[in-house]
Amino acid sequence: MQIDKLLDDIQKRDKRTIARALSLVESEHPITETLLDRIHQFTGNAYRIGITGPPGAGKSTLTNQLAKYLRKLGKTIAIIAVDPTSPFTGGALLGDRVRMTDAGNMEGVFIRSMATRGSLGGLSKKAIDAADVFDAAGFDYIIYETVGVGQSELDIAKAADTTAVVLVPESGDAVQAMKAGLMEIADFYIVNKADRPGSEQAVSAVKTILMLRAHDEHSWMPDVVKTVAHENKGIDLVYKELQRHEAHLKSNRQFSLRRENRAKERIREIVFSKIVSEIWEKSGEQVLATSLKKAIDGESSPYNIADEIIQNYKSSLKEVNND
Ligand SMILES: Nc1nc2c(ncn2[C@@H]2O[C@H](COP(=O)(O)OP(=O)(O)OP(=O)(O)O)[C@@H](O)[C@H]2O)c(=O)[nH]1
Ligand SMILES: [Mg+2]
Incomplete structure (x- = not known):
């Protein structure tokens, strides 16, 4: 594979090349790491927005409208929709969910869905890697749409510069969101479906x-914006709040602090996943083949066996060093 050509075409924002690079990221193709290495120097320019909230709140409809709004301002937008289709609901539950084809047909807008199905925790990593591809391709805005229900969805939201939490008027939504940890990650709120009673x-x-919440006159105070996404109402208010938050971040050290934390968290995650897969590959399966039965029979515990796996791995390292 010609990595230089790939890199070149990504920067030219060639749609097919971007799609191809995203597939590499998603399938964890061995070349992905080299690719991400090489594109890193071209990243950091895109502004990353997280749109999250309960299923069916109107996140896709809003994202679609926001993309069209930003496009009118001459901006380019990449959308990463983390698809909640799970093997359990099979998507049937969310029968009327919006496919963002509308904005997707526009020049300068690129939409990519990433499936939750079959992904074991690596989803936030993949979504963040995908954002780097878009960033290097020079998109002005990257929008992550995620359902705010699982940890990896929250992680993705944390990977944004500004995160908006979308709620609907139905009673108790705010309380539910607070319980789900959504209140802490929100930089501002959108009460969508404001055409319904109770908004x-x-x-x-x-x-x-x-x-x-504790706050002083210098700290950020999130606003609550009302929208009727399917009627394209209130999108200007969403944009205003986005701008207000971006200006706030950039008026002090918070913007760089956020990005520093993000980089730190990302490096930590990479180290974790590399170490885990190395130990697992070199020792896990091997130890399990002989010891798993002991845990099931009650002769040993999962903790014991985990220790055994790590010890076995350390010994294998010593053997290598002594060779
Ligand atoms: N009444 C009303 N309906 C809306 C509004 N915004 C979106 N909808 C409808 O709500 C349904 C769900 O919208 P989506 O945009 O798919 O919601 P979502 O949050 O992306 O859903 P998932 O991604 O499946 O969690 C669709 O039928 C939309 O047309 C709104 O402001 N008012
Ligand atoms: Mg959606």
């Missing part, structure tokens, strides 16, 4: 929760 109460509920 004003929902806005007040979120504001009340926000007031309870």
